[in-house]
Amino acid sequence: xxxxxxxxILLYVLLCVLTVLLLWRIRxxxxxxxxxNKAPARFLExxxxxxxxxxxxxxxxxxxxxxxxxxxxPDTVPELVGVSEGVxxxxxxxxxxxxxxxxxxxxxxxxxxxxxxxxxFVLQRANSPFYGLVQKVDNIFNAVVLLGSAEVxxxxxxxxxxxxxxxxxRSEWFHAYITSIIAAYISNSIGMASNAGTLVTMxxxxxxxxxxxxxxxxxxxxENIPEDPRARIRQEIDLFGIDHARLGAMLARKWNIPENVCxxxxxxxxxxxxxxxxxxxxxxxxxxxxxxLSVSDVTARHYTGAIEGPYIGEDYYLFIRKPPDPSRIxxxxxxxxxxxxxxxxAQRSIEDNQ
Ligand SMILES: [Fe+2]
Ligand SMILES: [Fe+2]
Numbered sequence: 001x002x003x004x005x006x007x008x009i010l011l012y013v014l015l016c017v018l019t020v021l022l023l024w025r026i027r028x029x030x031x032x033x034x035x036x037n038k039a040p041a042r043f044l045e046x047x048x049x050x051x052x053x054x055x056x057x058x059x060x061x062x063x064x065x066x067x068x069x070x071x072x073x074p075d076t077v078p079e080l081v082g083v084s085e086g087v088x089x090x091x092x093x094x095x096x097x098x099x100x101x102x103x104x105x106x107x108x109x110x111x112x113x114x115x116x117x118x119x120x121f122v123l124q125r126a127n128s129p130f131y132g133l134v135q136k137v138d139n140i141f142n143a144v145v146l147l148g149s150a151e152v153x154x155x156x157x158x159x160x161x162x163x164x165x166x167x168x169x170r171s172e173w174f175h176a177y178i179t180s181i182i183a184a185y186i187s188n189s190i191g192m193a194s195n196a197g198t199l200v201t202m203x204x205x206x207x208x209x210x211x212x213x214x215x216x217x218x219x220x221x222x223e224n225i226p227e228d229p230r231a232r233i234r235q236e237i238d239l240f241g242i243d244h245a246r247l248g249a250m251l252a253r254k255w256n257i258p259e260n261v262c263x264x265x266x267x268x269x270x271x272x273x274x275x276x277x278x279x280x281x282x283x284x285x286x287x288x289x290x291x292x293l294s295v296s297d298v299t300a301r302h303y304t305g306a307i308e309g310p311y312i313g314e315d316y317y318l319f320i321r322k323p324p325d326p327s328r329i330x331x332x333x334x335x336x337x338x339x340x341x342x343x344x345x346a347q348r349s350i351e352d353n354q
Contacts, residue, residue: 058313063234064273065243067282074241080212081247087255090115091160098153098197099258108149109141118156125155130344150184150200157204166251168211170352174345175300178338179203182296182303185334190321195289202264202293205257209248209265213240227306229298230272245269264289268297276315291316295329302326303338 094111097103112119119140126143127136137143144152158173168176180203184196213236214222221239226232236243249266253259264286270279271294280287294312301307303326310317310324317324330338 058310059273059275061230061273063230065233065237065269067270067274067278076240077242077247077250080216080240080242081250081254085163085165087160087164088115088118090118091156092256094153094156095201095257095261098149098201099261101194101197103149103197105144105149106141108152109144112144112152112156113140118159121159122152122155126152130340150180150196153197153200154180154204157201161205161208164255166208166211168208170345170349172207172211174342175304176204176207177345178303178341179206179293179296179300181337181341182299182329182334183292185337186292186296186320186322186329192288192292198261199289199292199296201257202261202268202289203296205248205252205261206265206268206293206297207244207248208251209244209246212247212251213242213244216240229269229301229307229311233269233272243269260286260289264293268293270294271312271316275313276319288320291320295320295322295326299326299329303330303335 090111094108097107097111112122122140122143123137126147127133131147133146137146154177158177161168180200183199183203187193187196187199214225217239221235224235226235233243233245240247245268246266249262252262252265263283267279267283267286267290270283271290276287276291279290283290295316298307298311310326314324322329
């Protein structure tokens, strides 16, 4: 056998070995190919045809308010803002502390302890049956530790706003309270726990301007307030030339509340009128807070049965990694918590009427 034949045979054998190795590798890759999860995470479920249709319709609107926040203000506005008294500097400081992620329970306790009236109010509330504490709490530091800074702050904000002359009704506070619970739940569930204090403040104060407007409308207009939140905004602008969101921000600025909170109050209904890409351009620093607040606001109204439908686009829900459906955000654990709060407010309303 010559050298050429031997080389040819060796090359042929080498080619056969390489082909076998290649075929074996391809087969192995097929076997190891990752399988798709049969049960994807809940918020990744494919929306139904109806859901897609209704979300596409979210911004097909006949009417929108003016988005320029520096636009014309009617003459009546300074008077509307002027009727509220200032809130105590302690509350402003508390809101500033809540806005800082590193705030401790001790800081919050120390601040409240400097006001005797407020301290006894918080302790009285902490010892109410709602919290079901086994032992009576007799100092503010324990109250903050047992109830948590967010809960104590809700109590303080409600009490101080009532004293400012704004005096929202029980049902308005109930809405603010459950919106703040939902906002805190969402921020914790998506790893934004450090923003929970800011969101609690934004949610507790977001509709603070509504009561001031409603005090100035006739009984007949009160009876005709629409349930649809967009129609309500339109009615407020028709009647007063300003809506409750913008007026609420003016009140908050008068009270020296941090600007990010004021801004979020001012634009909290924008997601009902404009998609995320538009609002994000105008308020880039608070886009995530705005998305959480507006989704929580709509979810709170769904919980009470006041509205149905998405009202805000799918983009906001997906931005905060939540399903674009409030009934799916209201998981059983959250619903149970809201049910307890509903019972507490119902009980307080009975006590008010006695
Ligand atoms: Fe609102
Ligand atoms: Fe609201």
